[in-house]
Amino acid sequence: MFRADLFKGKRILVTGGGTGLGKAMAGRLMELGAELHICGRREGVLKDTAAELAGRTGGRIFTWPCDIRVAAAVDEMIGRIWQDHGPLDSLVNNAAGNFIAKTEDLSPRGFDAIANIVLHGSFYVTQATGKRWIAAGRGGSVVSIVTTWVWTGSAFVIPSAMSKAGIAAMTQSLAVEWGPKGIRLNAIAPGPFPTEGMTKRLAPTEELERRMIGAIPMRRVGNLEELANLAAFLLADDVGYITGEVIAIDGGQWLNGAGGFGALTELSDADWQQIRTAIEATNAKDRAQRTV
Known part of the structure; x- marks a missing residue:
């Protein structure tokens, strides 16, 4: 479906697009x-990105310096x-x-630094766009980037976990409220992708x-092209239902953490042999006790 003219004549805004x-x-x-x-x-940063992308794709791109917290x-x-x-x-x-x-070390300012961008900012942009679509009788499509924490929560990133869960709730709520007006809302929950923010703030050592990648069943981080293709898919009129x-697009990471035994994928054959021996010894002991 990724034909060259898929979005010809379409105007799209990406927040944090630099x-x-x-x-x-x-x-x-x-x-x-x-x-x-x-x-x-x-x-x-916006101007540099625009020049780079225009030179690479030959397409039209416009920049808008804006603090979406306001x-x-x-x-x-x-x-x-x-x-x-x-x-x-x-x-x-x-x-x-x-x-x-x-979390006990978080200051109110630290919490607000994340919540004001992620939760408040996403709502402000969505509402400002949606109300104009509604007033003009136009349809539209929104894709929001969340995380798999919206299903599980996540320790040590409480401001993000709370805010992303709010965006997921917004997505589902407005899908119903604005559906009759021809407006679709979906969300993508990425796992680890190689960006500066991920490396410096979430895996700084x-x-x-190593531990993060070890918890991903596919044993790799995502490719940016994979995420971009999923966003394009969800925005396309071809999947308008x-x-x-x-x-989720995370190589199975959140499913691995959702069960109680995902970490066992790191065990060696020798580790498994030791486990089998221990279990067999326990079983033998239980059988001996039952025959007494």
């Missing part, structure tokens, strides 16, 4: 014919896109932040990175 996952998705959507709009707080700034940005370029067709809520910390879904 780096990482947002940049990867923006580039892929441009390759598929979309007119891209990216926003973020660092104007220089509702009024978001509404102004969306209004200017509508006025200067025309209505958006799709939105990708990607802007985020995260760090690992013991080689040992943490999909809404309210949260789809």
Whole structure:
């Protein structure tokens, strides 16, 4: 389905589109014919990314310096896109932040630093876009980037876990509320992907990175192209009956953690032999006791 003109004539906004996952998705959507709009707080980063992606894809891309933590700034940005370029067709809520910390050590400012971007910012952009679609009688599609923590929670990243769960709830709630208006909302829950944010803030040491990859059944991190293709798939009109879904793309990581024995995949053959011997000894002891 990834034909070159898949998004021809479509206008798409990617928040946090200057780096990482947002940049990867923006580039892929441009390759598929979309007119891209990216926003973020660092104007220089946005312009550098726009120049790079335009040179690589030959597509049209526009930058919007904006702090999505500020509702009024978001509404102004969306209004200017509508006025200067025309209505958006799709939105990708990607802007985020995260760090690992013991919850008892978190300050209110530290909590708000994540929640204001992830939860509040995503809502502000979604509402500002959605209300314009509704007023104009237009349909649209939203894809939000969450995490698999929306199903399980996660220790040591409480601000992100709480905020991403809120976005998942928004996705499912608005899929019902705005469905009759032709607006679809879905979410992607990525596992580890090789970005600067993941490496520096979530796996800052080689040992943490090793443990993280060891917990992934496919024994690798994701490729950015895989995530970008999933986002393109969910935004496409070709799958217009999909809404309210949260789809994991994590190499099986969250399923591995959901059970009680996923860590056993790291055991060697010698370890398993030792386990079998211990179990057989326990079974033999139980049989002997039953015959007494």
